[in-house]
Amino acid sequence: MGKKGKEKNTLNKAKHTKLLNRKKNKLKKEKETRKERLKTIMANHREQHKSEEDQINN
Template sequence: MAKKGVEKNTRNKAKHTKLLKKKKEKLRLEKEVHKAKIKAIQDRAKEQKEENPLTKEDL
């Protein structure tokens, strides 16, 4: 027997899709920013290491 009334899943489907898309975009951007920060830290550490290489006598 078919259901009567308004279909359950279609009422807020567009709104839900929009919110999920926004959430995924936010997570993607956060991930990119995090990656960029880590890369900058690694680059700075590499530069410092190249400028002042440690030798066994320094330790």
């Protein structure tokens, strides 16, 4: 049997999914940029640490 009374709101479903997808994409992009920043920081740190070791050894 069907639901009695007022119809369920189906007008905003497309808008809602659009906003949720936008939010998901934003979070994914932020996660990727954070990973890239970490990679560059780690690479710089390794390079600096390696150059310090070379100076100590020479």
